[in-house]
Amino acid sequence: MSANAVYPPSGSSGELQFANSSGLLDAAQAFWDSSSSKLYISGNLEVLGTETVIDSVHLQVEDAIIGLGSGSAGEGAANDRGIIFLINGETNPSVYWDESADEFRLARLSNTPGNSVFDDPSSIAQSSGGYQALRLGTINAVSGAIFDSKKRSLSDIGTNVYFYASGSNEKRSVFGGDVVISGTLYGGSPLKLGTELEFKSSEGATTQISNPSGSVKVFARDEVKIGSDAGSIRFIDLGGSTAGKIFVTGSGTQVNRRLKILSKGQIHFHGADPNAASPGSDVFLFASGSVDSKKRKTRGVSLFGGDAVVSGSLTGISGLSGSLTRLADGSSFLQAGTDITITSASNGAINIISNAQDQRKKLIYEVTSSHAAEANLDIPNLDFSNVLEDPLRIDVFVNGQLMTSGSTRDYTIPAAGTSLKFYFALLIDDIICVRTY
Secondary structure (H helix, E strand, C coil): CCCCEECCCECCCCEECEECCCCCECCCCEEEECCCCEEEECCCCCCCCCCCCCCCCCCCCCCCCCCCCEECCEECCCCCEEEECCCCCCCEEEEEEECCCCEEEEEEECCCECECCCCCHHHCCCCCCEECCCCCCCCCCCCCEEECCCCCCHHHHCCCCCEEECCCCCCCCCCCCCCCCCCCCCCCCCCCCCCCCCCCCCCCCCCCCCCCCCCCCCCCCCCCCCCCCCCCCCCCCCCCCCCCCCCCCCCCCCCCCCCCCCCCCCEEECCCCCCCCCCCCCCCEEECCCCCHHHHCCCCCCCCCCCCCCCCCCCCCCCCCHHHCECCCCCECCCCCCCEEEEECCCCCEEEEECHHHHCEEEEEECCCCECCCCEEECCCCCCHHHCCCHHHEEEEECCEECCECCCCCEECCCCCCEEEECCCECCCCEEEEEEC
16 A cells, blocks of 8 residues: 555545545545445455454454465464454353364363464363363264363274264263164173163064173173063073083172072973973973983983972872982982981881980999909999990999099990999999989
């Protein structure tokens, strides 16, 4: 601009005319409309200075594209670009391009117009500024999207990752409503579901939970329930290294866990035909097998390892015989203890008789002459073998006083078991009383 003087508005249209360096008036390019208090400029307006202040209530820009950061030659040097919203007494909301991070950012910062570089929102306390929330409609991300509190890039997460949402036990990623996955769901580590897991498939289709590389485990704190509205529940052996085996095991660390099989109908364990006829309407639990299969060494034995407890009556449909009362080595599973006699009849009946009353005896002996200490005192009809010479089943009294047995006590029983040896001398007419149980 080479004009060095300006004249006030003149003419019918209020033209502003500028005098050039020769003192001549140039054609008017600026028009003042006094009726609407507007200045019209026909041509371009370039303001040379460090600051332009527009103190107006409304600003309207006709241009569809606005450029920021241009220099005298066009595009300015590489640096941050953005818009700052000035708010008195607060950090200023800003929408800007961060050149060093190569990304757009939305934050509250302490920057003001005139700064060439925006502050790092991460260095500002959340209570006074930093990154801010953004609410909008659909987000169309071309190369991927990431929601990460650590401000990593997608390449840090994985080269094949398109979308990533970080989280923790305290800061969870929550998807409200229905979540639809058109492909495969990976990871989980573990996958935790709030309520039910339901599979939607076509009528009659089969849905499976499988792990082609290992095992599948289903655990619950209290109970694991497996049910079927109609039909049957099958545990199917698919072969592999444990072909022919289906294991139901307890936890190695939680020995008090329970496995419950609940049914409103019958529970069958069949060795071959899963659709075999019911053994009877009054049967709740049935384990198939065959009679005498143990003798013939053929499959058909139902074996219960450990203790088998029957809370009600035990009924043998074919009767209980001696063949059912034997241990693996062929001996009877009923062994007679002390004072017990067991006999078995040919029909399998077992008689258990106690002869404890026969061992209850009382014998009184009067010493006929003086007897030295630690000498065997033979007493007629005395025999401790029936009570196994057990001191707990023998009472010895001398003149009405109870003696104690043992080498450091009052008496012992010699090996023959038909005499007593006292550790003190006996006098004539001493009364010895012996009771056995």
